Amino acid sequence: MSRRARPTLRVLREDLASEWNEPFVLRALEAGEISAVQPLSALQHPILRKASDSFGDDPAQDSSLGPIASVSSEVLLEIKHGQWRAGVWIDGGACWVVVAGLAKGGHKDRDDFYKRLERLEVAQSIPGLLPGDRDRDLLQRERADAVISAWQLRNQEQIVDTLTTVLEGGTGTLTIKSPIHDSSASFAIVHLTVAISDEPGDRYEDVVVEIDFADRWKNSALVWPFTMQLLAAISPPEQGWDVGGGIYSNLLETGALAKQHATLRDLTARHEIATTASGKTAHYAHRRNLAEQTVEGRALRALCGVYFVPRQDTESLDRCPACTALYMEVSSR
Numbered sequence: 001m002s003r004r005a006r007p008t009l010r011v012l013r014e015d016l017a018s019e020w021n022e023p024f025v026l027r028a029l030e031a032g033e034i035s036a037v038q039p040l041s042a043l044q045h046p047i048l049r050k051a052s053d054s055f056g057d058d059p060a061q062d063s064s065l066g067p068i069a070s071v072s073s074e075v076l077l078e079i080k081h082g083q084w085r086a087g088v089w090i091d092g093g094a095c096w097v098v099v100a101g102l103a104k105g106g107h108k109d110r111d112d113f114y115k116r117l118e119r120l121e122v123a124q125s126i127p128g129l130l131p132g133d134r135d136r137d138l139l140q141r142e143r144a145d146a147v148i149s150a151w152q153l154r155n156q157e158q159i160v161d162t163l164t165t166v167l168e169g170g171t172g173t174l175t176i177k178s179p180i181h182d183s184s185a186s187f188a189i190v191h192l193t194v195a196i197s198d199e200p201g202d203r204y205e206d207v208v209v210e211i212d213f214a215d216r217w218k219n220s221a222l223v224w225p226f227t228m229q230l231l232a233a234i235s236p237p238e239q240g241w242d243v244g245g246g247i248y249s250n251l252l253e254t255g256a257l258a259k260q261h262a263t264l265r266d267l268t269a270r271h272e273i274a275t276t277a278s279g280k281t282a283h284y285a286h287r288r289n290l291a292e293q294t295v296e297g298r299a300l301r302a303l304c305g306v307y308f309v310p311r312q313d314t315e316s317l318d319r320c321p322a323c324t325a326l327y328m329e330v331s332s333r
Contacts, residue, residue: 004041005051005095015100039142047084055095070118073126085113098129151179159233163261166194188213209248236277
């Protein structure tokens with residue numbers, strides 16, 4: 001797990017009021033929108049960047065200036081960047097920026113970083129700088145996000161490799177490993193089959209995806225996000241996919257799979273995850289199902305048979321002709 005130094009919420013609120021490279025960060029912090037600026041170890045403030053770069057995966061390569069001399073109640077490692085100073089406290093595998101400020105007036109100014117620490121040490125208030133429950137909770141969430149992001153990227157690398165083998169037709173199999181626990185355990189087995197039709201006037205690529213989730217993962221919250229990632233990697237438009245009996249299918253224009261393969265390869269090289277493309281057509285669906293699936297973020301079947309994830313304002317979208325015809329016929333009876 002990354003040891004990159006990260007600030008406490010108190011440091012962000014009280015110690016770093018200037019020199020942010022990205023103005024929106026300060027606005028988000030003032031509004032309490034912490035999720036908008038996570039991960040905190042990647043924030044672009046001069047002293048935070050320096051602190052983050054000073055602590056890598058190998059503790060032997062840490063590059064702090066040693067403990068701050070005026071503090072004896074805790075070990076705070078000193079970081080310098082220009083006039084900026086910071087104290088980093090290490091707790092297990094986590095490195096925390098627990099205090100930051102400017103060196104001022106030859107260390108005679110009351111607002112000087114070192115003078116402030118001297119006062120806190122005398123007052124036995126240094127422990128009040130250490131991370132609290134909210135800080136630790138944010139760290140755990142970011143670590144969980146990092147685990148899932150790394151897992152998704154590994155999955156996408158496998159999808160790229162498998163697509164390479166079926167661009168001209170055939171079946172490829174992916175064994176998706178567990179994102180947590182024993183990394184050798186299986187999360188799912190995916191079979192990707194592509195059939196190419198080259199008949200004059202009837203040229204297409206028929207794609208079929210079958211997913212067999214391991215028993216321990218069948219009821220996991222990761223099942224649907226993985227399914228969406230897999231389908232988005234193969235063909236992003238959500239409304240292009242049909243599903244029946246847990247099998248997903250799509251008819252693509254000839255050459256579409258090769259084009260998507262090239263796009264996916266580039267995304268993977270940039271460590272970016274493919275996302276779905278929202279539909280451009282509004283469909284009719286059962287109101288009760290629509291409400292449930294909107295809340296859950298899952299796909300549902302429209303009257304015309306197309307599956308879609310209901311998360312768009314449909315006012316500006318064209319109505320699906322097939323859905324509209326069926327709706328008018330049913331409502332007129």
